[in-house]
Amino acid sequence: MGKRRPLIAGNWKMYKTAEESAETARQLVERVADVGDVDIMIAPTFTALASVFKVIQNSPVALGAQNLFWENEGAYTGEISAPMLKSVGCQYCIIGHSERRQYFAETDETVNKRIQAAIRIGLRPVFCVGETEKERESEQTLSVLDKQVKNGLKGLILDQLDKLIVAYEPVWAIGTGKTATDDQAQEVHQFIRSLVEKNFGSALSDSIRILYGGSVKPDNIAGLMSMPDIDGALVGGASLDAESFSKIVKYKLKA
Numbered sequence: 001m002g003k004r005r006p007l008i009a010g011n012w013k014m015y016k017t018a019e020e021s022a023e024t025a026r027q028l029v030e031r032v033a034d035v036g037d038v039d040i041m042i043a044p045t046f047t048a049l050a051s052v053f054k055v056i057q058n059s060p061v062a063l064g065a066q067n068l069f070w071e072n073e074g075a076y077t078g079e080i081s082a083p084m085l086k087s088v089g090c091q092y093c094i095i096g097h098s099e100r101r102q103y104f105a106e107t108d109e110t111v112n113k114r115i116q117a118a119i120r121i122g123l124r125p126v127f128c129v130g131e132t133e134k135e136r137e138s139e140q141t142l143s144v145l146d147k148q149v150k151n152g153l154k155g156l157i158l159d160q161l162d163k164l165i166v167a168y169e170p171v172w173a174i175g176t177g178k179t180a181t182d183d184q185a186q187e188v189h190q191f192i193r194s195l196v197e198k199n200f201g202s203a204l205s206d207s208i209r210i211l212y213g214g215s216v217k218p219d220n221i222a223g224l225m226s227m228p229d230i231d232g233a234l235v236g237g238a239s240l241d242a243e244s245f246s247k248i249v250k251y252k253l254k255a
C-alpha cells in the first residue's frame with residue numbers, strides 16, 4: 001500500500017441523538033488519541049455534527065457528513081448544502097451510499113452533482129460504489145462499477161480530484177455480516193484503480209484512496225488492509241461502538 005495513508009471512516013447512519021453521538025465521540029477520542037499513522041473520520045447524523053465537532057476538534061478524528069445537496073442555498077426545504085457542512089467543521093462527506101441509491105432515489109447523475117458540490121467547497125467526497133447481489137451473480141460486477149465510476153465522475157478533471165476518496169461497498173455485504181473475501185475485494189479495488197488510471201492517469205490512480213465497506217469488523221480488517229489496493233474502510237455497524245471502531249482503527253496492533 002506504500003505511499004497511501006490509510007483512512008478508517010465510520011458511517012453512523014440514522015443512529016444516535018446529538019448527546020449520544022457526542023458521548024461515543026468522546027470515548028473514541030480517548031481510545032485513538034495516540035494514533036498517528038491512520039486518518040480517522042466519523043460521520044454522525046446532521047443533527048449531531050456540531051456536538052460531535054466540539055468533542056473531536058484538536059484530536060486525530062475528523063468530521064464527515066452522510067450526504068449533501070448540490071446547491072449552496074435556496075428554497076430547498078429539508079436539504080443541507082456543502083457550505084453549511086463546512087461551517088460546522090466537516091472535512092468529508094459520504095456521497096452516493098447504496099442506502100441513498102436504494103431508498104432515496106439517488107442516481108449516478110445526482111451523485112455526480114453532489115461530488116461536484118463537495119469539491120467546489122473543499123470537502124473530501126467519499127464516493128460510494130458497489131454492485132448488488134443479483135449483479136454479482138450475473139457477473140455484471142465490473143460493468144456496473146465501470147458505469148458508476150464513469151458517470152459519478154463525469155465532467156470532473158484531474159485537478160479537481162485530489163481530495164476524492166472512493167468507497168467500494170458491495171451492497172450484499174452491507175449490514176449483512178457477509179464480507180467480501182480479501183481477494184474478492186482486492187480484485188474490485190484493483191479494477192477501480194485501473195478505471196481511475198484510464199480516465200485520469202497514473203498519478204491519481206497511484207494516490208487515490210479506495211476504501212472497502214460492508215461488514216468490516218475488528219476481526220476482518222487486518223486481512224482486508226493487507227491487500228495492496230485496499231487503503232482503508234468505511235464501517236457502519238461496528239463504528240457505532242467506540243471500542244470496536246477503535247480496534248478497527250488500530251488494525252495494525254491486531255495483525
Ligand code: PGA
Binds near residue numbers: 237
Ligand atoms: P456495515 O455498513 O459496516 O454495517 O456493513 C457499511 C456501510 O454501509 O457503509
